[in-house]
């Protein structure tokens with residue numbers, strides 16, 4: 759508990775300072791292991807091909823990404839402790855940064871050998887209610903030779919960070935600020951990707967009543 763609130767404080771400090779945070783060993787082994795076991799045992803038929811965009815712009819393009827996903831619902835027993843931590847993060851961000859984060863959506867992602875996700879932004883300014891992205895890695899062992907790094911880019915296209923998808927590492931960033939990509943993975947790569955969102959009715963599509 760002590761450790762988690764300490765992590766949440768460092769995430770908030772890093773968000774204020776540079777718009778993103780990378781916290782190795784954020785998720786305790788006892789929470790990561792059941793999630794990993796669950797994810798790695800789900801039969802391949804249950805995973806859906808990941809799409810790009812939502813609703814009208816929902817398209818499947820395997821040239822851009824070819825990972826596979828499963829949305830996590832609130833009833834997931836193995837997901838509950840993680841969702842609980844994200845709720846603590848949401849409340850702390852709202853309390854200190856007044857971001858007005860309303861809810862959190864999250865999916866498991868499986869990148870089989872050779873899978874990647876080319877450079878993209880998770881949200882376009884004013885066009886999406888996704889405000890803050892989280893990525894949590896579940897792989898018990900990962901080395902540089904396994905590839906699959908998350909690469910984050912700065913405003914001039916420079917590389918800001920290359921993150922190895924090691925178990926327990928949490929990455930948090932402002933969804934409309936950082937272009938990023940997942941380099942081809944040399945082996946099965948499991949993660950949880952989520953987005954804190956504004957209430958859809960106040961995300962710039964419909965003006966709130968005054």
Ligand SMILES: O=C(O)CCC(=O)C(=O)O
Nearest residue numbers: 875880893908940949951
């Ligand atoms: O798995 C990662 O490192 C990043 C995934 C990602 O960029 C996404 O799902 O939008």
Ligand SMILES: [Fe+2]
Nearest residue numbers: 878879880938
């Ligand atoms: Fe992304």
